Amino acid sequence: MLNTALKSLAWSAVALLMLLSVATPLSGITIFLLMTPMVVLYTMLRPVSFAIHIVVIAALAFLIMGGSGAIALTFGFFFLVPSIVMGHLYKKRTAAKTVVTVAFVILLAQLVTELTLFSVQYDIDFTAQLASFLDQRIQELQASDLLTGDWTGTAQAFGEAVVRLLPMLLMLCSFLLAIVTHGLSRKVLAWSGIVVPGLTPMRNWMLPKSTVLLYVIVWIIQFSMPAGSPNFWAVASDNAVPVLDFLFRIQALAFFFYLAHQKKWSNVVPILIAIPLFLIQPLYLIGLLDTAFPLRRYFDKK
DSSP, rough: HHHHHHHHHHHHHHHHHHHGGSSSHHHHTTTTTHHHHHHHHHHSOHHHHHHHHHHHHHHHHHHHHHHHHHHHHHHHHHHHHHHHHHHHHHHTTTHHHHHHHHHHHHHHHHHHHHHHHHHHTTTTTTHHHHHHHHHHHHHHHHHSOOSOOOOOOOOHHHHHHHHHHHHHHHHHHHHHHHHHHHHHHHHHHHHHTTOOOOOGGGGGGOTTHHHHEEEEEEEEHHHHSSSTTHHHHHHHHHHHHHHHHHHHHHHHHHHHHHHHHHHHOHHHHHHHHHHHHHHHHGGGGHHHHHSSSSSGGGGGGO
């Protein structure tokens, strides 16, 4: 009992440090670590004890950070719901695939909801805002002679490109948050004697072949319906396209992890491949082909 109390205090301290780091330049890294201490705490403690720890952590963060305390609490409460859900599923010994999928869906839903409310409330044109921000940075670099040449229109084009990639970026961010949190939480809980099911190695991930059929149906609807149609099936297919696109990119990444395993390459290779994989549109076709055809058979060890 005493050992559990000490561990919970230690992880409460870690959660507090993660919250305090939100307002620092380290936030780009620590935001992917923020859920882990909360997941660990919920898995280790009873709900009432967990609630007490969270209230104390939030109060200390707010008092220590002063004016920036609201920012830390906003991030903390944003990640609280998926953390509680993951911890609850760990207590029930739910399969890792289900835990990660549920966390991914919750995080994505929260991100989309927050972004929608934010844009509606403040009537923000994200393309224009990004273009304005980038244009200012370009002008600053040109003024300091660090950048030369004609960059007219570059900021606007880049802003439009980022907005087009926004659904993909939101799904990728949610996926990374869920995967990183699961991996770290599982190791931490194992040190505490709590066994949590692990994911199947990514090289063995495989979408069902029915996903290809769904993809074909979606594109038939896309081509048969006029653009911007309010028809239910047209709207459903419009929303299904980025989801299927993302799933096939994940499948393509799994294929490269499989290839790296077969060829005895370092895992760094598929991780580096992931960068263009999620940025270059046609590369999702690799995942589509890997799902539809037995590509991996040609790379099996003899």
